[in-house]
Amino acid sequence: MYRSHAKLFDRIRRGFVEDRARVVIQSCMRRFIVLSRLQNVTQAAYSMQKFAQAKLLRVYVSNLHAATLTIQAWWRGNRVRRILQEEKLKLVLAGHLMRAEKQTLQECQQAVVLLRERELRGRLKKSWQLVHVNVSVERDDVYPKGWAAGIRTVESFNPGADLSHVELGAFHTVVATSSGYVYTYGLNDRGQLSIGASSTSGLPVPVQPISGILFPTKIVQVSCGVDHTLLLDADGRVFAWGSNQHGQCGCAPRQEIVPQATEVYFAPVRGAVNPMLKRTISTLSAGAYHNAAIDDKGRVYMWGRGDHIYIRGVFSDVPLPLWITHESIVDIGPLDRVVCGLGFTYLLAKDGALYVFGQAINGQLGLGSKHRRSRIAVPIENIDERVTSISCGVHTTLAVTPSGTVYQWGVFLLWDPQSQVCVKAQSFVPMPVDLRRGGITGVAVDVKVGWWEGVILTSDGLLWAWNFFDQPSDGIFRPAVYQYILAEGQCVRAVHVVSSPLFSAVFSKLEGDKTAEKARGAAAAPSAIRTRPSVNPNWDPMAYN
Template sequence: MVLFSSAATHTAQLKPVMDSHSHIIAWGSGEDGQLGIGNNEERGWVCVVKSLQPHRLRSVVAGSRNSLAIADDGKLFTWGWNQRGTLGYLSETQTKTENIPGQVKALSGVKIVQAAIGGWHCLAVDDQGKAYAWGGNEYGQCGEEPKDDTGRLLRRDIVIPQRCAPKLVVRQVAAGGTHSVVLTREGHVWTWGQPWPPGDIKQISVPVRVQGLENVRLIAVGAFHNLALQEDGTLWAWGNNEYGQLGTGDTQPRSQPIPVQGLSDLTLVDIAAGGWHSTALTDEGEVYGWGRGEHGRLGFGDSDKSSKMVPQKVQLLAGEDIVQVSCGGTHSVALTRDGRMFSFGRGDHGRLGYGRKVTTGQPMEVPMNIPPPQNLSDSAAAGHWISKLVACGGRHTLAIVEWKANES
């Protein structure tokens, strides 16, 4: 998640790696270089991130103004806005944005397996369960507590990634607007930073365990709200709730986890949190959405863009067999089992990916009009691109796609 946007980062380690006929594609706003295509232009149609083609990539994450990708060998690449150290390295050109992906060299000695982007900080975890943080740290969201000679806390940006939560063995990281959340291998959830809008609650730099959660399988974090899916299938939520994004039937914030209503008879397999909205995915490929409905980001149609206090089934995606949903700041994208993507929500800056800057609550398929791979055999030349993973950011979207030959 990111401030004013989000990404479903928890699915990163669950998807297949890229093969030789795969691409990272991007579309939407490029004003901070977050598309990674070598310029700062926006794109209303999908385009290929060409500089990453030599690498086998396993996941992508889209932030509010920056992006990252993880290679199969554990290398981490970042691009986009870098004013607060969010890319994890000092720019050689001294610019505040980078529009071509660059490797985070400080993490080259470890194998990164999953990562997250917050408002202006980032988190990553390696294959040993060690977590790292970098970027903005004025709310302690990177987890360190440097002090000056008088003992006063120094809230400096962390430009080079460093260890965070060193006492925990981490399985998944998630980042909010100004706070961080991790899931340990024991199934416990820990958090630090500023969990609610500044001034509402005390910020902390040392990880504190979230009470009441056991055997957690997945976490998802929005701007200032959090979701946790337990192994027994129950979904819990806490944090800010002004648009009903906790799914509790009201708009009261919660400092401790509370069960999300209306999902008890369903088998949930995935969750996602946007800036101020949430989704859950069932084992039957059905999507449930709740929270802020403005711009149609919940996918309930153009005639219903109201906020929802409890989860409701996205009927317009019924029958599509959805395997992943990614929630951005004001838009969402659903991925089908056969590799098609449906986008809905706010459409300016081209963030919906179908060429028209239309805002709609009606899910529409994203066309993948990019050339086929080169040097295909005659039998493989007839085919089409399918998406394997999608990640929504603030005003842009990334996806991993691969070429699928038509069945003869």
């Protein structure tokens, strides 16, 4: 059978071989064609690439040039706009400064008029005399007729009386007279003026005595917070009015505003036989949103915003006076004075030791940069002597010792000779102030703080002040001191400074002629007590803002 089909099988075998050859030939031809076409495409791509590169490069350069011109135009325009904005801001600030200086001049002119009027009435040495007013921000929205005009109005209501107390809140003024009347003027949006609940509009000048108190009454002390006021009379009673958002009035816990003067009642002493026994307050102080008072037994009461009281055991607002029984306060002993600031409280003991508690990130605790808050009363150990007087403001604190050494801590202004402007600086511990410069001959006996000002009264009856310090070259901070010039022969026996965001004002009480001569003679004589410009080695380095 194979033989019969051998020829067929041979033909099939030859067909397979021929087909394989055809496939190989076709594959070679296809490969050749593909390679040929690929070579043609590559050559075409190379040719197109040269053309496209030149074309795209021209487009790119053109777009880049246009973008550069656009950016340059925007930068020039933005720079011009920025320069214009800066110049506009400078002009606006210069305008505000000029208006503030003009208002300062107007207030000082009013002070001169007040001085002459009192001199004509023969009451020059019995009342607080307005020495100087420094307006930092325009005060027309609050005192459109001028701030000193309100004091003149009070004196016109009481021609035979003296100014016994003048205090400032943020935007309201409280004036008390020796005849036993209290007047207010300024804003009244939070009941600061104690003129009743029927009115929330402010008063440019006083109109009548405040409501809520039976006048006349002898006023012992007046103290203002931001939007509230405390008043202490000769009977040891405390009255409060104004904002009560955090319980800072110490009465009417459910009211956010106390529209008229209301008596503050203090909690009965634990263990007292008569729980209604009346507490007699001897001194008090209003902070920004909290208060403190000391009764005739030396007990300390506090009320107001809880995180400003910041004593151990107090974690929320205190709407009524709370007797503070923490051992860190009780163990201090007899207290002479309490001073409240913005979130902190100073306690000055009768032996001159100074204690502090609360919180202050600006260094006003005076305990060092690592201790910016304390829930217990801590002694300030960086002052080597006992403290005779202390005054604290929004930014800084001043204290003076019997030797006349003045200490300052907190935030203050430091003159930068390169930029020719003042910059803010901080000291977290009390630093001694060198008072030898500027011609100061007397020994500092009292200190007061304004908004930025530090004011001192010296033993020769002169008033000195500074707003900023020069850069220290030897570790000693020397203030740029200036003197408040008084009339010839006048000698100051007391100084009082009030301040607000709008302005600061300096008051003085004058000595009699014989007392003035004696004071000047004592200051001119050699004395063993001199100011000490020594530097405390435990200072923290200055931290600039």
